[in-house]
Amino acid sequence: xxxxxxxxxxxxxxxxxxxxxxxxxxxxxxxxxxxxxxxxxxxxxxxxxxxxxxxxxxxxxxxxxxxxxxxxxxxxxxxxxxxxxxxxxxxxxxxxxxxxxxxxxxxxxxxxxxxxxxxxxxxxxxxxxxxxxxxxxxxxxxxxxxxxxxxxxxxxxxxxxxxxxxxxxxxxxxxxxxxxxxxxxxxxxxxxxxxxxxxxxxxxxxxxxxxxxxxxxxxxxxxxxxxxxxx
Amino acid sequence: xxxxxxxxxxxxxxxxxxxxxxxxxxxxxxxxxxxxxxxxxxxxxxxxxxxxxxxxxxxxxxxxxxxxxxxxxxxxxxxxxxxxxxxxxxxxxxxxxxxxxxxxxxxxxxxxxxxxxxxxxxxxxxxxxxxxxxxxxxxxxxxxxxxxxxxxxxxxxxxxxxxxxxxxxxxxxxxxxxxxxxxxxxxxxxxxxxxxxxxxxxxxxxxxxxxxxxxxxxxxxxxxxxxxxxxxxxxxxxxxxxxxxxxxxxxxxxxxxxxxxxxxxxxxxxxxxxxxxxxxxxxxxxxxxxxxxxxxxxxxxxxxxxxxxxxxxxxxxxxxxxxxxxxxxxxxxxxxxxxxxxxxxxxxxxxxxxxxxxxxxxxx
Numbered sequence: 007x008x009x010x011x012x013x014x015x016x017x018x019x020x021x022x023x024x025x026x027x028x029x030x031x032x033x034x035x036x037x038x039x040x041x042x043x044x045x046x047x048x049x050x051x052x053x054x055x056x057x058x059x060x061x062x063x064x065x066x067x068x069x070x071x072x073x074x075x076x077x078x079x080x081x082x083x084x085x086x087x088x089x090x091x092x093x094x095x096x097x098x099x100x101x102x103x104x105x106x107x108x109x110x111x112x113x114x115x116x117x118x119x120x121x122x123x124x125x126x127x128x129x130x131x132x133x134x135x136x137x138x139x140x141x142x143x144x145x146x147x148x149x150x151x152x153x154x155x156x157x158x159x160x161x162x163x164x165x166x167x168x169x170x171x172x173x174x175x176x177x178x179x180x181x182x183x184x185x186x187x188x189x190x191x192x193x194x195x196x197x198x199x200x201x202x203x204x205x206x207x208x209x210x211x212x213x214x215x216x217x218x219x220x221x222x223x224x225x226x227x228x229x230x231x232x233x234x235x236x237x
Numbered sequence: 238x239x240x241x242x243x244x245x246x247x248x249x250x251x252x253x254x255x256x257x258x259x260x261x262x263x264x265x266x267x268x269x270x271x272x273x274x275x276x277x278x279x280x281x282x283x284x285x286x287x288x289x290x291x292x293x294x295x296x297x298x299x300x301x302x303x304x305x306x307x308x309x310x311x312x313x314x315x316x317x318x319x320x321x322x323x324x325x326x327x328x329x330x331x332x333x334x335x336x337x338x339x340x341x342x343x344x345x346x347x348x349x350x351x352x353x354x355x356x357x358x359x360x361x362x363x364x365x366x367x368x369x370x371x372x373x374x375x376x377x378x379x380x381x382x383x384x385x386x387x388x389x390x391x392x393x394x395x396x397x398x399x400x401x402x403x404x405x406x407x408x409x410x411x412x413x414x415x416x417x418x419x420x421x422x423x424x425x426x427x428x429x430x431x432x433x434x435x436x437x438x439x440x441x442x443x444x445x446x447x448x449x450x451x452x453x454x455x456x457x458x459x460x461x462x463x464x465x466x467x468x469x470x471x472x473x474x475x476x477x478x479x480x481x482x483x484x485x486x487x488x489x490x491x492x493x494x495x496x497x498x499x500x501x502x503x504x505x506x507x508x509x510x511x512x513x514x515x516x517x518x519x520x521x522x523x524x525x526x527x528x529x530x531x532x533x534x535x536x537x538x539x540x541x542x543x544x545x546x547x548x549x550x551x552x553x554x555x556x557x558x559x560x561x562x563x564x565x566x567x568x569x570x571x572x573x574x575x576x577x578x579x580x581x582x583x584x585x586x587x588x589x590x591x592x593x594x595x596x597x598x599x600x601x
Contacts, residue, residue, distance in 0.1 A: 132322040134309040136385045137339030150326045
């Protein structure tokens with residue numbers, strides 16, 4: 007496989023996987039929390055939160071990337087504080103992961119929220135009458151019954167993260183080995199003369215990864231649904 | 238003794254109920270919309286009433302006057318819901334064990350094997366709720382509630398979603414719970430035969446208010462209490478199985494009087510409760526001769542109460558116990574019925590449905 011892909015192409019593939027996996031897994035707990043809050047809680051500013059979460063879905067990705075650069079860049083209000091602690095996102099692979107996570111977040115939250123809303127609150131009541139505190143109700147009833155939605159949300163977010171381009175290139179540029187993920191690499195290869203064959207290889211890798219993710223989500227989804235559905 | 242006093246205003250009606258539930262099964266009896274489910278939800282903590290007191294001895298669940306509102310998961314109540322509400326992602330065994338996981342350490346708890354055997358669900362432990370029949374699900378739900386080490390069991394019309402055959406399958410388990418498990422139970426029902434078979438105590442509700450409460454035989458034998466309508470009126474007799482005859486009849490003995498019913502399953506010597514529906518009773522001034530009905534109970538009229546429409550409910554004290562008869566007011570006038578008059582209550586053997594005959598338990 008490494009023979010077939012040049013070192014530069016190979017690096018783009020591993021970097022893409024690294025960025026997407028981190029983006030998905032780190033944002034998952036927050037995604038579940040936000041989905042639960044949107045599905046079950048009523049609080050002032052709920053619509054605002056809902057809009058904010060969905061913003062990356064409707065904004066041009068370049069705008070999202072630029073906003074990230076403004077806030078999380080080393081001179082940005084948040085980025086400068088983080089930089090004092092030694093955490094720097096701009097022009098690093100971690101920044102690419104942040105951009106991918108932000109872009110994928112609405113898709114993840116949507117899928118999980120729908121499946122939390124499908125959990126019958128009467129089962130949660132039953133759990134409470136059996137002595138389960140709210141945290142245990144969530145861990146033993148809500149969360150397991152939401153699992154199909156979480157799996158769907160994770161796969162969807164992963165697919166979105168691996169294909170993320172606009173926000174990433176705006177926020178963290180296109181630095182080989184640092185922030186050059188598969189889409190950025192394809193873009194760069196197509197800009198240079200003679201890069202078509204490298205680009206085509208990465209296109210094939212993209213298709214394989216996407217198909218693999220879909221296949222995996224089907225497989226896990228079916229297993230989980232069989233468990234949760236009780237059939 | 239559990240003391241419940243609840244006041245809660247809904248948009249369309251106000252619940253204002255107070256009652257006491259001694260040990261045994263206390264049935265909240267009334268039409269749908271009379272506030273029964275609201276009361277059990279308040280006891281479970283799923284609904285916070287505007288004002289209320291729910292306490293038993295020094296065990297207080299709710300006292301709005303003192304600001305005590307115990308959270309549902311700290312109430313130690315086993316709730317059997319109308320629709321079962323089993324956890325679909327857990328096996329039957331895990332469903333049953335769920336309450337025990339959550340119960341405080343050291344809480345007195347029932348043994349799963351014993352409860353599974355009592356409910357006849359031992360062979361289902363490895364399955365998931367999705368593959369169970371309605372009756373099996375409800376039996377698992379009963380077991381799950383009992384195994385959570387509850388101090389009180391609530392049952393909200395647990396048979397209402399089942400067909401007649403399944404009801405007949407589950408009701409005996411509730412009778413066994415009443416007689417073999419010591420935890421007190423609040424049982425919601427609008428079915429007169431369930432009340433007659435299960436209740437130790439009856440709390441009759443109408444329009445969000447308690448219209449009568451007391452020992453089952455007393456409340457059900459009171460002609461003024463019609464929480465489920467006049468057609469559901471009927472008294473309960475406690476009888477003993479005397480003899481199974483070869484012609485398919487069982488002879489019962491009640492206060493020295495013989496009572497013939499279609500063959501019952503219980504063994505000779507066991508105690509039964511029999512509900513005699515008021516509309517199945519005929520009254521006669523003289524002891525009838527040449528009549529096909531086998532059961533003739535002589536007694537003295539205690540009360541004649543006109544009901545809605547052309548009818549009247551007559552309460553008759555017999556040696557077998559209180560019997561109610563639903564007759565027309567025209568007949569009541571023609572017979573000259575009044576308190577103290579001697580009458581004979583006539584009950585057709587085949588009019589007593591099997592669903593109105595239940596095991597044991599004194600309806601004190």
